[in-house]
Amino acid sequence: MSDMLNEPENVLENRQASPDFSHVDTWIFDLDNTLYPSRCNLFAQVDQRMSAFIADYLRVDPVEARRIQKLYYVEHGTTLNGLMKEHGLKPEAFLEYVHDIDVSMLEANKRLSKAIDRLKGRKLVLTNGSRGHALNVTGQLGLTDHFDEFYGIEALGYAPKPHAAAYDRFLELSGTEPLRAAMFEDIARNLEVPHTLGMTTVWVRPPLHPDAARHEKLAHEGADGPHVHHVTDTLEDFLETL
Incomplete structure (x- = not known):
């Protein structure tokens, strides 16, 4: 398994510096550990x-x-x-x-709210969780009103990311043109199909602890591949550069 933590610093900088998203008119965001940091441990x-x-x-x-x-x-x-x-x-x-959980530990993120609000075009949530979960979380974060629609696992016919069927269903439902879309995800392998479709991809990199379990390491698996166009540790920091 490739470990992005060992990637040379200058390579990471090159993958982040001055990103051009002028062609993007549809902004697609994963939910958990993307719109809020993984340290919240929701x-x-x-x-x-x-x-x-x-x-x-x-x-x-x-x-x-x-x-x-x-x-x-x-x-x-x-x-x-x-x-x-x-x-x-x-x-x-x-x-x-x-998904019957307590989200009170999440705090409204004003910086992220402003950064998403400034993006021109449609803003969508695409999650392997339920639509209700997405509404619950974004409501607590103060972000719900910024999104045009929420696509949960139900809308995808229960086919999850990273399977191609999930993205095919999403494109059909949302009418998204992949070449004019950007996808933000905390799990690198979930960006493989968006890359193949022609989307611009951003990996919102979660921390990786040396003693992490196998399922926790999956978020970093293959993250040095060509399907990861940009890398950031904090979503609002990245969006503020656009």
């Missing part, structure tokens, strides 16, 4: 609730539930996708349960 709640749901649904102990959860995330793109494929799970109850 996903920890979702993570715990997924394990609890799996333990109950499959009638397994917590350790086995955790193993299945992470295995399916690695192999299928999302735990939900794995449960649907391997066990025929109906997704509605799962999404409702795992």
